Amino acid sequence: MYRRGPAPSGAEGIAAKQRATVKVPCTFCRGSGKDPFGVMSALSACPVCAGRGVTEVRAPNVRCAHCRGTGAIKRFRCTVCGGTGCLPAPENPTLVCPHCWGSGDDRSEPAMACLACHGRGHIQAQAANAEKEEYSG
Numbered sequence: 001m002y003r004r005g006p007a008p009s010g011a012e013g014i015a016a017k018q019r020a021t022v023k024v025p026c027t028f029c030r031g032s033g034k035d036p037f038g039v040m041s042a043l044s045a046c047p048v049c050a051g052r053g054v055t056e057v058r059a060p061n062v063r064c065a066h067c068r069g070t071g072a073i074k075r076f077r078c079t080v081c082g083g084t085g086c087l088p089a090p091e092n093p094t095l096v097c098p099h100c101w102g103s104g105d106d107r108s109e110p111a112m113a114c115l116a117c118h119g120r121g122h123i124q125a126q127a128a129n130a131e132k133e134e135y136s137g
């Protein structure tokens with residue numbers, strides 16, 4: 001037996017349950033590990049995955065509305081998802097954001113994230129009721 005020490009596999013199992021993540025190919029650089037836009041240099045490492053070509057994201061997750069799952073807004077990493085192209089799946093019931101109609105974009109400045117849903121394209125069902133009056137008219 002070579003497995004010794006105070007780290008039984010049971011403890012790891014609990015930690016994994018609380019914060020489940022999956023490794024996916026980096027959407028921003030498409031797994032190349034290089035900055036896709038060469039902002040600093042064509043050889044600089046991808047800012048999202050730090051050159052690893054893979055990113056660790058929460059599971060389950062949903063596609064980021066603001067960047068359409070690409071991880072990029074124009075030449076910059078999406079501020080909503082951090083460039084991973086996906087977001088942790090909401091735990092509570094959600095509605096399509098009435099402010100951006102689910103696009104996650106600010107109406108007047110599409111490169112900016114919608115302030116009402118923080119770029120997610122959806123809001124919590126409870127919040128929708130609370131904010132209904134604010135956005136009517």
Ligand SMILES: [Zn+2]
Pocket residue numbers: 026027028029030031032033034046047048049050051052053054
């Ligand atoms: Zn990358």
Ligand SMILES: [Zn+2]
Pocket residue numbers: 064065066067068069070071072078079080081082083084085086
């Ligand atoms: Zn995004």
Ligand SMILES: [Zn+2]
Pocket residue numbers: 097098099100101102103104105114115116117118119120121122
């Ligand atoms: Zn919105």
